[in-house]
Amino acid sequence: MTVRVVIVDDHSMFRDGLRFALERTSDLTVVGEAVDGATALAKIRATEPDVVLMDLAMPGMGGLEAISQLTAVQGREDSHAAPRVLVLTLSDDDASVFAAVRAGAHGYLVKGASADEVASAVRAVADGHAVFGSGTAARMLAYFAGQPSRTGERFPSLSEREREVLERLAEGESNPAIGAALFISPITVRNHVSSILAKLQVSNRREAMLRYRQP
CATH class of the missing domain: 3.40.50.2300 (Response regulator)
Structure with a gap:
């Protein structure tokens, strides 16, 4: 078949x-x-x-x-x-x-x-x-055994890599700069940023930056 x-x-x-x-x-x-x-x-x-x-x-x-x-x-x-x-x-x-x-x-x-x-x-x-x-x-x-994996306290829906990207995005870095710092391609950075915006339920990088800087 x-x-x-x-x-x-x-x-x-x-x-x-x-x-x-x-x-x-x-x-x-x-x-x-x-x-x-x-x-x-x-x-x-x-x-x-x-x-x-x-x-x-x-x-x-x-x-x-x-x-x-x-x-x-x-x-x-x-x-x-x-x-x-x-x-x-x-x-x-x-x-x-x-x-x-x-x-x-x-x-x-x-x-x-x-x-x-x-x-x-x-x-x-x-x-x-x-x-x-x-x-x-x-x-x-592990999750169904009652031992969920650890995630970030502030943004538990983000992966570790996405939190790294968000930290640099909040500093105003461009996708190429973030990619160079994290040794990933700008396209990969763009995909992470899209995922971050969706998970944080914000519409653009500025809103993500403000969300990150909230106490």
């Missing part, structure tokens, strides 16, 4: 690489791509995939809202069965993982996972399993 996949990510080079990696296998085929949640919902309706590989931080409608809308159509007599969703994103903090699971995701991987790991996860999710990267799975087990 061939697993039909839709890739949802706003970075074209990442989508191209992911498509190439998946279609090297004989049992996975990419039937569509989308750059944001709204486009993804239309593409999913048109192509009826088995699995959706979903980024979370995207302009416009993000991944969490798109997953929630997909989950909402399940059980409706006038709709096809919703596909299973495997999150593939940059954020690896507990808040993002649990928000995705609550929205209806069936798996969660962090970008940087190998092509073989992603392909295996797609197959497993298509077969009805829940799949999480090793670090994420360990934290989830």
